[in-house]
Amino acid sequence: MNEKVKIGDVLKKYREEKGVSLAIVEAETGVSRSYINRLERSSRSNPTLESVSRLVKYFGIPFSTIEEICGCSIEEEDSIQNLDYLLLNEKYLFANIIADINLKIALRNFVTELENYCTVANITRKEESKLLDKADILRSNLLGM
Secondary structure, three states: OOOOOOOHHHHHHHHHHHHHOHHHHHHHHOOOOOHHHHHHHOEOOOOOOOHHHHHHHHHHOOOOHHHHOOOOOOOOOOOOHHHHHHHHHHOOOOOOOEOOOHHHHHHHHHHHHHHHHHHOOOOOOOHHHHHHHHHHHHHHHHHHH
């Protein structure tokens, strides 16, 4: 059985990666900091679609990822899975290490940046730098830095 990622874990990781406090997220999204805190601690198990929508938009999380985490996807079981979903929800080894939520999110962010890098016609130093930054974050997660 696959270990499912909780929406609160994902939101907390994105908030920490962005380096923002609950107060800042509240000011930017209109979702109260106590509500966000309860989501992050998994003490709020039935978030409203409105609140989740505001938070995923703020953090830039694909809504399809949230749908799949919550089991709201209407796709059939045999269908091709969204890579975000696979990276966040499946159990796997990466560099001979069992991927925890931090590593999964870092890997997902790296793959997303790699996809952006591969699909841009004219690569600039900025795109290369962004890709290397994500690789450094992934490496730090692997090495426990």
